[in-house]
Amino acid sequence: MQVTPAVQVVPTGPDAGEPPPQSRHIATELPGxxxxxxxxxxxxxxxxxxxxxxxxxxxxxxxxxxxxxxxxxxxxxxxxxxxxxxxxxAPRVVARMDAQARSFTHTCFLATPYEGYVAVAEELNALTPGDHEKRTALFNTGSEAVENAIKYARAFTGRSAVVTFDHAFHGRTLMTMTMTAKNRPYKHAFGPFAPEVYRAPMPYPYRWPSGPANAADEALAQLELLIDAQIGADSVACVVLEPIQGEGGFIVPPPGFLTRVRDFCSARGIVFVADEVQTGIGRTGEWFACEHESVVPDMLVTAKGLGGGMPIGAVTGRADIMDAAPPGGIGGTYSGNPVACAAALAVFETIREEGxxxxxxxxxxxxxxxxxxxxxxxxxxxxxxxxxxxxxxxxxxxxxxxxxxxxxxxxxxxxxxxxxxxxxxxxxxxxxxxxxxxxxxxxxxxxxxxxxxxxxxxxxx
The missing domain is CATH 3.90.1150.10 (Aspartate Aminotransferase, domain 1)
Structure with missing residues (x-):
């Protein structure tokens, strides 16, 4: 039996272990x-x-x-x-990760829980919009968090349909790939896709056919037609919307559109989910992009910037929605890893302390x-x-x-x-x-x- 020697991976920078100077410098042909x-x-x-x-x-x-x-x-x-x-x-992120890794690296929160998970949930419950009672569940990625938000919405409403928008990107799992609008490279050759996912027009001001002034009114009218006449509002579990679309091209919807979609969902008992995987955790100048229009979603999804480089995602939502899933129905072996939780707590601290x-x-x-x-x-x-x-x-x-x-x-x-x-x-x-x-x-x-x-x-x- 032939045994392949182990490969030792070590830091590979020219001055391994030292942070690089904060200046642009091209020393060789590219790639070197x-x-x-x-x-x-x-x-x-x-x-x-x-x-x-x-x-x-x-x-x-x-x-x-x-x-x-x-x-x-x-x-x-x-x-x-x-x-x-x-x-x-980031120094605080590295320090907290190091301290946590020296203590323990994993137990699985579902088997033996730990304080870091609870502390991250408490932070997100306090920071996300709205003063209602909330709960937070942690996951590994944005895709995984969005997928679980769908599960919570379905369990709470007893409905199955999911509505998303043109130009959306929500991930690469089966459900989130279905929700994502762009075919290549995200969906091509990977079907069939998940059922009961519908797509509404996104008011894209620069490209709206009748002009940006009409985008919000006309897009909302088409959303109403889709949900009320074609799907049936009593069949729709949730509407999922990026407050600013990311992969779709940083499309900022017209002022007031998010609020009107939020109100539309509330009137029909539909869960409104803000996908803030790319926009959240300070990226737009507020903790969450929906705050720019004072929108309070039923559930809010975060990832990316949450972990400062570590893989972590979260769903934060109304307590009654989040408590609707049956015991043991939500979770994962690595979800809310303690080192990733330590990194997230350091991210919150860094944003606050450094303004x-x-x-x-x-x-x-x-x-x-x-x-x-x-x-x-x-x-x-x-x-x-x-x-x-x-x-x-x-x-x-x-x-x-x-x-x-x-x-x-x-x-x-x-x-x-x-x-x-x-x-x-x-x-x-x-x-x-x-x-x-x-x-x-x-x-x-x-x-x-x-x-x-x-x-x-x-x-x-």
Missing amino acids: ERSRDLAARRSRAVPAGLLSGADVYVGAASGGIVEDVDGNRFIDFGSGIAVTTVGNA LLGRAREIGDRMLLALGEIASSHDVVGDVRGRGAMIAVELVEPGTATPNPTVTAAVNAYCHRNGLLTLTAGTYGNVLRFLPPLSISDDLLDDGLAVLRSAFATVAP
Whole structure:
């Protein structure tokens, strides 16, 4: 019998164990030699379908900088897709995780519970909108949390139908993949899908056919038609809505739309679920994006920024809804892992102690100003939108609203080559989205925006 030697994985940054300097620096060709070696190993070990947005491999990260294994440093405008909101390897997060890991790493809350889980639930019950009695259940991912929110809503209402919206993204499990709107790459070849999931139009102001002024009224009328006439309101367990759509392209619904959907659901006994996986935990300048319109959902789903880099998700909701599931019906072996709970408690502390809600608003103001200047000089920019540190630009064919994914990809690639990590999004693949950590300095933020200006000047003059 042949035994494969164990591979020891050690920190791979040029100065392993030390946080990288908070400055952009390109030291080698991209990708560098060590990243190319890792890519070759990856091709032999990892399925081809697991694509990555960048072709460099991370060696270290801290604050607003990601350093690759070849010593190249990139300004981080992605935060691991809205995860490292308080900064990568944030000191309080690392300290609490270390202390918890030295105590115990796992018992399973369903077998032998622990205080950290309860403390995270208490924090979310207090922070989420509304002064009603609440309960929180913890999970591993945003997808898992959304899926369990559906289970709670069905158990509470005795109904089965779920309504979501065009351009939505809710995850990659069977139920959440069904709820997600975009076919490629999220759904293609993976059907059949879950039954009893229906889709309503999302008021997308930039692309609404009769103009942004009509978007809210007309979308609500179509939602009413769908639920009241086609499904039957007494068959609908819940409506699930992202207060700002994430993967769909950072679509901000018109003012008042969230409130009207909330009221519509209340009048029909339908559970209103706010999916704040990407928008929650301070990203938009409030703890939760629905607070911008004073909307109080029946259930609210969080993940991503909740764990400061650790896998954790949560469903927080009205006590009567959350208590409706039968004993033992909800849970998971790893759900609410103690080290992840410690990280989440450190995230709450960091946001409070460092004033990061205000910082998110400052970042948003600074970015909107700079992106507005870019838009005024480049007619390839069709729209600039977002809230707080969740900002996007939508790129189009000049003089039209036709999506322009080609230039979007070119700008994104230019940024990567020049030390700025950015992300794309949107149903049509034509949106650049920016999610910098709230701990990023003004110097780094401005340097990243300078790279972005140069990208547009080069790629779309």
